[in-house]
Every structure is written in C-alpha cells, then in structure tokens.
Amino acid sequence: MNGTGNKRDRITFLAASWCLSYPDEQLVARVPMMRAALGEFAGASQPFGVVLERLESTDLMALQGQYVQEFDLGKRHALHLSYWTDGDTRRRGEVLGAFKKVYRGQDTLVDTWGELPDFLPMVLEFAATVDMLTGKELLAQYRPSLELIKFGLMRDELPHAEILQAICDTLPGASPADEQAVMRMAGYGPPTESVGLDPYDPRLLPMKGA
Template sequence: MRAPRGRPAERVVHQVASWCLSYPDRAFTERLPLLRDAVDELPATTSGGGLRTFLDHAGAVPPADLQREYVDLFDLSHRQPLYLSYWTDGDTRRRGEVLGRFKERYRASGFLVDTHGELPDHLPLVLEYAAVADPVDGPALLQEYRASLELVRLALHEAGTPYAGVLDDVCATLPGESPTDRAAVHRMAAAGPPREDVGLDSADPRLLPLAGGPGGSGGPA
C-alpha cells in the first residue's frame, strides 16, 4: 500500500492504526501483509515502530487468540475503552450531544462509512476519518481528544499489550510530546484546546472518568 503523492505519511499511520484497532476479523488477517508494506514504506522521520511491533504480534499469534485479546482489552474491560468522549463525558446525558457533533463533522466532510454499529467517537472510525476524509479536521478532532488518546495509551502500556504501540504512533503524529503519566495528561487537558464546551475544572463531573476508577487506576471504572 503506497501513500498517494502529496498525502502526508501521518495519514498512512492513521489508516493502518484504524485497521489495527478494529476487531481482528478474517479481513484483518488477510490484510496483514498490506499493512506491513504500508508501515515499511513510511519515511524514517515518521514513527512506525509501535505499529510494526503490533503487526508482528498479530501475525505471530493464532487469529482466535488475537480476537480473544481484543475482546478482553476493549469489550470486557472498562479500563481502556476506545470511545474518545467516554473519557471526558462518561455515560452522561451530555455525551449524546457530543456524539451528535461527531456525526455533524463527518457529514460536513461528506464522510460516509459503515460504522458496524459503533458509536461515532470510536477511535478506529475517527482515525479513518482523519486518514481518508478530512486531512484538516480529522487531525484536529484527534487533537481535541488528545487527553483521551493519551489515557488509552497509558492504560494499554499498563496492560502490557502490543496494542500500546499503535497508540504511541498515533499520538506521535500530533503536536507536542506525549505525557508520561496521568497527572501530565490532566495538565495537558487544562492547557487546551480552548473550547467553551470543554470544562476542565476539577469539580466538573465530566472529568470523573479522567480522575480514575477504583484505586486511582486512571481509567473508567
């Protein structure tokens, strides 16, 4: 898979990451050689080490084991969900409004995709939007939810899974360094982006997921 002329390498990272973070069905297994070729063709200035590590892992384990790992991480556990607004809004009434804004941005760009029943803030869908639909608003949307991305990344590192490398490479496409811990994520969130509808006061109930689950784990309970 070769990036079209003029397309930034970051869009290739976003597209490959979108596939890697989707459920590893038969189509994903069949696509593995294509994904490896795409990552191998990234320029040296673009981080792809995390994606390579994950793709090596995905190719080395039986598909059923990879599917079980995915379900355990993202479906059965609530500590590293891939729904970006869950980290900021939790299961609140306001989250419905936020999800509606995701859909509005997709429609404005003419982005039509089969969501396979997923919510519009599902990270693989957002990454596909950034990769193939809108190279300006897509990365902007990822940056708006940078704190959510970083919390997923930290949670996956704590889980000791190769999926963490996928998040490493996604975050590396965005401005600034990744924070090293959750306290730094909170400082990042407090610094921006400047939006009226992002409440960052510590008393804001929308930050409860960011504050951590039982035992201060930092992920949704």
C-alpha cells in the same frame, strides 16, 4: 479527499485504525500491505511491529478473544474518545451527535460498523481517507483521551500503547509524562459518571452546560 496532511500520517492513521479494530480474516490478510506501506518511511513500522507479528502468528480465535478481553470487557482501554472526556453523562449524547455532524459535513457516508461515532478506529479512518485536516482537529481536541488510553495500555503492558504513541506523535506538542500531567494539560480530573473533561474546541463540540 482533503489534501492536507502528508502520506506518512495517512498511512499511520489507517494502519492504526485497522490494528485497533476487532481482528478478522480481512485484517490478517492486510498485514503484508500494512508492512509494505509503513516500510516506505523510516521508523514508521516500529510502533506496529509487535501487533503485526501477533496478527500473523496467532490463531484468529485467540486474537479475537484477546481483543474482547482487552477492549470490550470493561473501560480500562475504552476506544471511545468521549468516554474519557464526558464519562457516561447526559452531555455525551450531544457530543456523539457532534461527531456525526462532522462526518456528514464532509458529504461522506461514514459506516459506523454499529459503533458509536467517537470510536477511535473510525476517527482515524476518517482522517486517513476522507479529511485529514478535520480528522486531525478531532484527534487534537481529544488528545487527553488518546494519552489516557495509551497510559492504560502501557500499564497493562499491551503493545497497542506504541500505536497510540505513534498517533500522538502526529499531533502538535509533546506527550505528557504521566496521567497526572494529562489531567493538568486538560485542566480537569479523571472522568466520572457525573463529570467529564471539557472538550478543547467549542466550535466543534458543546461545552459544559450547553
């Protein structure tokens, strides 16, 4: 593992990866471990509190139904980072290929769990367990995506918004005040079927027209 990044960020990223994933018995069993690990750092557990409580106190089938409703049906809270920058454009295929290239570049076999490689829980787990520096570069590059997901969750009063904020708090710079500020930060309007936000770092991902 790349030693860059501190232990608190690794724990935050891994806990966020799990809490943003489809809930199953294994995830529920991990709740005490997440509580203990987050509890090592002052304030680290607060953003996860409501989600962890729900994992412990809610019937598993109900949890799974809620997850599908909020994250799988529709795009309001899409957890695929390049959706927010590239929409459903042809360019997105190149972007997804670039994510796979980043993973392969670490000589690590990344299990995509049948998901696209820009799936946020996957990127977070990569950062936490494989290469913190490269993982953080990807997250910083897709900061507008993280912020837009967060604002969507806030709008629907979902507790996962606090987890997205915890992720953003590990990255340089303050979070924008609202969605319009996110667009100004990125320099573009919202994603559409034909236009997306240009990625920040041309060294990692292709630019428009590439």
